[in-house]
Amino acid sequence: MSPASDQAPLHAGRPGSGAAPGPQAHEVLMRVDNLGLHAGGRELQHGLTFDVRAGEVLAICGASGCGKSTLLRHMIGLQTPEVGTVTWVAGGEARDVHGDDPPRREIGVAFQAGALWSSMSVGENLMLPLELYTDLDEAQREQQARFKLALAGLADPATFDAEPSSLSGGMRKRAAIARALMLDPPLLCLDEPSAGLDPLTSARLDDLIKRLKTDVGTAIVLVTHELDSLFAVADRLLFLDVQARTATALGPPAELRDHGPDAVREFLNRGEVPA
Numbered sequence: 001m002s003p004a005s006d007q008a009p010l011h012a013g014r015p016g017s018g019a020a021p022g023p024q025a026h027e028v029l030m031r032v033d034n035l036g037l038h039a040g041g042r043e044l045q046h047g048l049t050f051d052v053r054a055g056e057v058l059a060i061c062g063a064s065g066c067g068k069s070t071l072l073r074h075m076i077g078l079q080t081p082e083v084g085t086v087t088w089v090a091g092g093e094a095r096d097v098h099g100d101d102p103p104r105r106e107i108g109v110a111f112q113a114g115a116l117w118s119s120m121s122v123g124e125n126l127m128l129p130l131e132l133y134t135d136l137d138e139a140q141r142e143q144q145a146r147f148k149l150a151l152a153g154l155a156d157p158a159t160f161d162a163e164p165s166s167l168s169g170g171m172r173k174r175a176a177i178a179r180a181l182m183l184d185p186p187l188l189c190l191d192e193p194s195a196g197l198d199p200l201t202s203a204r205l206d207d208l209i210k211r212l213k214t215d216v217g218t219a220i221v222l223v224t225h226e227l228d229s230l231f232a233v234a235d236r237l238l239f240l241d242v243q244a245r246t247a248t249a250l251g252p253p254a255e256l257r258d259h260g261p262d263a264v265r266e267f268l269n270r271g272e273v274p275a
């Protein structure tokens, strides 16, 4: 994996036929309204209301156990809320993420535990969404998969045929991101992409996130504990307070670090609350 490979061209056309044009900058893609999160019979969060805009990086932060991953699972439709709604609103439509016609193609997901299928090669893993959701033939599917691997910084042609278990942790994360991008979703959800990576590999992932945002226009919702990564990539930060059990701040990270509520400033200043 060379840094130069990160410089692959970013567009190979949208896969599949009849794909809609991408959303406009700053358009609201998703609306979360009065959402409550529960686990094991107890309330983790209540009254979560915010939107996700086209082309932004929105980081979800808060102390361990506050419900960040649970929120992400609600946002992608993997978990159904007891209270509140998550609605896909891009292009003037209003589709309940938990309804009969969920926006599956529109939301790419690369989760910590969302490993690649070990019984398939990396390339086969990537081509699977195209088999399910498009009418592309095999040669076109392979072309798209190789393109997305290069986009994710895995330009070595051997990676396509490699078994997932033969890749390093950082490469597997990139391959999972490449797979999440196969249908060119306007929104990509990442759960702790830097977890377990060394600082250099983590910084390269930050670069990839920035390029996806800037050059492809993908909106990214990111759960992260890594403050360096947060300040490097996030446009806005949603802070879930573990004590108040609700979001107590939403805004640009640097602004919240200096002027946010005490708990947010403490979190963003590594435990120190500046006077």
Ligand SMILES: Nc1ncnc2c1ncn2[C@@H]1O[C@H](COP(=O)(O)OP(=O)(O)OP(=O)(O)O)[C@@H](O)[C@H]1O
Pocket: 039, 040, 044, 062, 063, 064, 065, 066, 067, 068, 069, 070, 071
């Ligand atoms: N299926 C479940 N059953 C019972 N409890 C659960 C379940 N899923 C999550 N929890 C609990 O809910 C709380 C929130 O979990 P979640 O993973 O969303 O938090 P988090 O903020 O992402 O934490 P971390 O930063 O440690 O990853 C935790 O206390 C967890 O143990």
